[in-house]
Amino acid sequence: MxxxxxxxxxxxxxxxxxxxxxxxxxxxxxxxxxxxxxxxxxxxxxxxxxxxxxxxxxxxxxxxxxxxxxxxxxxxxxxxxxxxxxxxxxxxxxxxxxxxxxxxxxxxxxAGVEDVGARFPHTVTYHPTCHGTRALGLGDKPIRLLRAVAGIELIDLPAAEQCCGFGGTFALKNSEVSSAMLADKCRHATDTGAEYLAAADNSCLTHIGGGISRLGRTPGAAKAPRPVHYAEILASTA
CATH class of the missing domain: 3.40.50 (Rossmann fold)
Structure with missing residues (x-):
């Protein structure tokens, strides 16, 4: 090995x-x-x-x-x-x-492994982050791993490949554009009704999680998914 x-x-x-x-x-x-x-x-x-x-x-x-x-x-x-x-x-x-x-x-x-022996009995939607999608060309690799998790229910994320607006310093230098992109991503994630929103980068999940938490403080807002790195789902055997 x-x-x-x-x-x-x-x-x-x-x-x-x-x-x-x-x-x-x-x-x-x-x-x-x-x-x-x-x-x-x-x-x-x-x-x-x-x-x-x-x-x-x-x-x-x-x-x-x-x-x-x-x-x-x-x-x-x-x-x-x-x-x-x-x-x-x-x-x-x-x-x-x-x-x-x-x-x-x-x-x-x-490793040549698709099923890593995980169990996660929850509904999950997946956000393909920009670097993973565009720079690395991960394609459906994380999704394939998630599909093999016992008990999971995957829900498609609308406009999934749309950037969340983080982009490192982009969110600071272009805050208004970033905030508008974030609002779209949070709306799409919430519309899925999923319990969890998974991704391959915690930086993006931090950005989305911040937006989702602010939505949650709005009276009458729908329950938003909880951000989680997909590795933590793959590690779970609950």
């Missing part, structure tokens, strides 16, 4: 530790030994996207040094996987991105 390193990402480290724990649970259930290199830091995505190339390159070089010993680098983040795969080569000349896998890519393309 390949030597696997877990790339936790900044957002998950600071705000959503249950998501990378879920990744470890899934991979260990499948027989993989997973290392967590403690020297990992930000991969430099936000810096690169904001034009700070020197700072981004410094962080990218640290990422490459920390994860170089691993045959496969698995992350529960489409955006950070896209950074390592698409931007690091331009910043440092490294090819380490070829060993970086968003979780669904690793499970389906490397």
């Amino acid at each position: 390949p030597r696997v390193g877990l790339f936790i990402t900044c957002v998950n480290d600071a705000l959503f530790p249950e998501t990378p724990k879920a990744v470890v649970t899934i991979l260990e259930r499948l027989g993989y030994d997973v290392d967590f290199p403690a020297a990992q830091t930000c991969c430099g995505q936000m810096h690169a996207n904001s034009g700070y190339k020197k700072d981004a390159a410094k962080l990218a070089r640290n990422f490459e040094a920390v994860f170089d010993p691993y045959d496969a680098i698995v992350t529960p983040s489409g955006s950070c996987a896209a950074m390592a795969r698409d931007q690091c080569p331009h910043l440092t000349g490294s090819t380490i991105g070829r060993r970086v896998y968003e979780l669904s890519e690793f499970l389906l393309d490397v």
